[in-house]
Amino acid sequence: MTTKTQKAAATLPLNTILDGNCIEMMLSLPENSVDLIFADPPYNLQLKGELHRPDNSKVDAVDDAWDQFGSFAHYDRFTRDWLAAARRILKPDGAIWVIGSYHNVFRLGAELQNQGFWILNDVVWRKSNPMPNFRGKRLTNAHETLIWASKGEGAKYTFNYEALKALNEGVQMRSDWVLPICTGHERLKDANGDKAHPTQKPESLLHRVLLGTTNPGDVVLDPFFGTGTTGAVAKMLGREFIGIEREAAYREVAEKRIARVRKFDKNALEVTASKRAEPRVPFGQLVERGMLRPGEVLTSPRGQAAKVRADGTLIADDIKGSIHQVGAALEGAPSCNGWTYWNFRKEGKMISIDVLRQQIRSEMN
Amino acid sequence: MTTKTQKAAATLPLNTILDGNCIEMMLSLPENSVDLIFADPPYNLQLKGELHRPDNSKVDAVDDAWDQFGSFAHYDRFTRDWLAAARRILKPDGAIWVIGSYHNVFRLGAELQNQGFWILNDVVWRKSNPMPNFRGKRLTNAHETLIWASKGEGAKYTFNYEALKALNEGVQMRSDWVLPICTGHERLKDANGDKAHPTQKPESLLHRVLLGTTNPGDVVLDPFFGTGTTGAVAKMLGREFIGIEREAAYREVAEKRIARVRKFDKNALEVTASKRAEPRVPFGQLVERGMLRPGEVLTSPRGQAAKVRADGTLIADDIKGSIHQVGAALEGAPSCNGWTYWNFRKEGKMISIDVLRQQIRSEMN
DNA sequence: TACGTTCATGAATCCATCT
């Protein structure tokens, strides 16, 4: 399995922009080979007057061009096909992000679910500077919606909880993100000084997505690459990217843009790690190493005593078991972290046994 | 036409709660007869095991029978049927609101479009006090989504632009609404003191919906009436309501609640909505937005250097943490305001990072 | 009475690894 994946990765066209139709190009890539897909698909629905297919070809006016249901069916077919192609190349523990507005996001979300993707969160990008509703006939459309999904129920996925929490000043990151739209120098211009792409996404949005749900070295694919925001941020953050874009003008702008990008320092990319990532230390090791002696008494926060046994289990009255099991039993709780629950006595002071675990861990480095 | 509508309205069971299945009850009402439908259907949450908080207390989940559906196919059929029944009784110039979470809202939105409803806005209810994500495995699910739709493309609908603008301190109302969840006195309790309904919506939410998209005297129907928030707010605002609810316990609570409501307590509501404190800006946002680059060096008043990391933490020698933590550590102080402590270099000059925070704050207004 | 502390709780698709 590892060999197969590695082989696939070796043949991936990393850090390039593929020229062509995204469905065909994805079909040409090896299955189970990319870690993350970020997709900002077109949603040219409900544009009265001219009705275009997602591939920009014009819909034949004879077959009820202005019939809504006809256009939805068409859009749904397109969505089904590109999502299926994306699903094939996604690793089993990979994830996908899609972004849309109310015109298309309900079709996207429903089709994701139909194909077995498992929605992890929907995220609202709350625009701090949206375009107002000029005619005063509706609410200011001030947000877009992203959907984050794993490949299926129970599948693993990458989530850098602590990094996002750090990014949010120490409180866990919420599903609503306030970020400005892409303007100023960041907004790419064409030769005429007009905006190079109508819906260029801000780099801040991709920064949060990639920092939170990929690791350095991961492969990120964007099938609707446009002017390459995904590629630019991936490069900054030390991730590999693959872009697919059928418009030569966009590819050209994206190439130049990404060439200018500098990767961040290596130690700037190190991110606040989760405790879960730290090596596991069996409690028995404290006994083996003589940090705690068999027979020694540990004390709970409420003063209950338990005696350490030679095999690294505890006994408190008639309750025997691991540090976690005995703690849970004493508290009548479904579970208990014995490391932070129990204390030992040293020179008259009570010290958490977690201090001893830290000591072992620091020796391991 | 007018005569027919008036006749229909005359036979409507105004300001009552109908007992029964919402589809059957809606089929028994005259077509084209109600002005607005507000629907909060079951979300089909698909919860599996139990969930405990870090303090080991158990989360009281929504496990009611009415939220159980065998599959997406079942849920879709249910959605199609009740939406079709709702569509029949809605006036041609009426509108519908539905509310959901990522579990069901994509199915809802897609089916609305399939039936020819015309989406006017999707609205995000950003909860100011959501339940956190206890296991740190996803983003805090801090919002729900509402969809506002007219009966079809080109149909007229009611929108009280100026009223909502006034409610929003003179600026156009946006598609994201920050409102607290329903707690405190407003939260209805049963005889045991437990919550009477697991998903009671806040009156502030309905206040905004009804004020913005109905006129006094309009008929508002809620096919999933629950404990009657829609009815209570409709009565306050001088609108007529029709509720449908099949659970006797909910109907009973709703009846009593609405009987207590007095019409027109004009300024009683919405007080919670607008807190105008200075918004908190996470330092990480400066990094995401490219105002500071990962790897860039910040300088303390005494000339000590710290490097910015991609997740918005700092590293100075072996001290890692937030701008406040690292500042405090360097000073040997219990706390430190990192915003006024750290400086960055621009064109040879040292500038406080607080200048960047001010910049973000001014964009937010 | 005022104020500080503790406690309860809210639409939740909430674990990873080894045996």
Next chain:
DNA sequence: GAGATGGATTCATGAACGT
């Protein structure tokens, strides 16, 4: 693969309680 075990994990708010 199923079952057992280790052990990581929370924010805002209102009510209750104590000084």
